[in-house]
């Protein structure tokens with residue numbers, strides 16, 4: 001079949017001419033990207049661009065309610081571009097934020113970190129977006145709605161979650177809006193709201209935004225697209241453009257004495273360490289814009305997937321083991337003794353590491369960061385990690401005679417220990433430290449990793465092995481299954497696991513293990529007598545049930561995974 005016919009056939013499979021609602025653009029984009037990757041033919045790119053023109057038209061013109069009602073989940077509102085996230089729906093959610101400030105009572109203002117709506121207007125909002133399609137268009141909508149309502153707006157353009165959070169602190173802003181669905185696939189758009197503390201907003205806040213947004217969506221609210229067509233946000237009253245990375249750098253420098261990380265000295269040492277190579281894969285996300293400014297410009301600093309590509313080259317843009325392969329390949333070909341690789345998600349709040357020989361997950365890295373700050377940086381204090389995260393940090397906290405805070409999943413759960421915990425982290429590749437933002441930030445993770453390697457003179461793998469030799473080894477893993485049931489029905493199914501209480505037994509591999517403790521703050525975590533555990537919980541961002549396991553022996557992890565799967569099978573989810 002000639003290529004044009006092939007493209008034509010694909011188009012007619014997914015597109016109903018003149019009917020966005022009935023057309024399904026993203027499966028088509030995915031097919032076209034696959035073809036482009038296979039053939040390298042530039043004409044496939046033209047076809048992709050044509051589909052994106054249609055998506056853009058849908059984003060501009062859609063006036064229906066979103067296909068899925070607006071809902072802020074574990075981290076913001078996420079949905080499909082064009083169908084859920086479009087000019088009007090983004091305007092409605094922004095109008096809901098305006099309404100929230102206009103009508104908040106004292107207790108809500110306390111959570112928002114401002115005393116009044118006037119204060120919020122004056123302190124203003126930081127606005128930015130990741131590398132996704134239509135980011136600029138949709139943030140222009142946000143700026144317009146906020147500007148019309150009298151809010152000061154600091155416009156960052158394309159930036160990352162951690163950097164925008166730092167900007168809130170540095171500018172003393174009242175809140176931030178960041179248009180990103182984080183690491184979700186290419187068809188998604190998203191909307192994150194952080195209040196004045198610069199961390200992910202509390203549930204009461206996002207609940208209020210959700211409620212007001214639904215009301216506005218259902219009203220006759222009209223956003224006049226012509227008021228923003230071809231206009232840059234800084235032309236609106238009260239909107240200024242600023243350099244968000246500079247605010248991040250300023251925050252890190254300012255708090256040097258708090259965390260003992262010296263940004264400039266670390267970068268200078270790396271530049272001088274002839275035996276060290278660093279590879280960072282931005283997977284086409286917003287970090288690609290910052291890395292050349294943050295890291296030294298030397299040939300031992302290699303940046304991968306640092307071009308603009310809203311399709312992420314067709315991959316799921318998350319810092320997974322599969323996606324780490326490019327970093328591993330580049331590191332393998334290098335001669336330097338010390339190798340550090342990292343992969344960062346599109347909005348720069350997740351990071352995963354490699355030392356060329358092995359991968360270091362956040363389960364391990366977060367605990368290593370805690371060890372590093374205490375032992376090498378001479379800091380004293382507690383550590384915090386979510387209940388689904390490895391217990392290596394619990395073990396270190398015990399050894400250091402320090403407290404451990406263990407909330408349910410979600411970075412916003414760390415609020416009670418911000419300013420107290422030396423490290424806050426979760427297995428899903430998010431980390432921050434004392435004196436930094438209460439938001440997860442890949443860059444502070446990268447800075448820590450650089451400092452660890454430079455200061456200890458060890459690769460991350462060797463450093464981890466050294467800690468494990470002293471404190472014992474932990475073997476965590478996680479996986480998940482896609483489910484079609486949701487809401488109360490899903491919870492009812494998961495509740496069937498309640499029969500596995502303390503003293504009941506489960507087969508793990510060929511061994512029968514007794515449950516010693518059950519933690520139910522988030523799903524169900526069942527801890528066995530030998531300290532190994534498994535946990536099951538519904539995802540707050542995807543139609544999935546996740547399970548997390550941790551063994552104390554290398555071979556035991558797979559057995560725990562099999563047991564977890566078995567449990568989900570038993571309750572009819574697999």
Ligand SMILES: O=P(O)(O)OC[C@H]1O[C@H](O)[C@H](O)[C@@H](O)[C@@H]1O
Pocket residue numbers: 074075182409410411412426428430538539540541542546
């Ligand atoms: O609820 P899940 O799908 O497991 O997602 C959990 C994750 O969601 C978002 O990414 C939050 O920012 C994270 O803090 C949280 O760990």
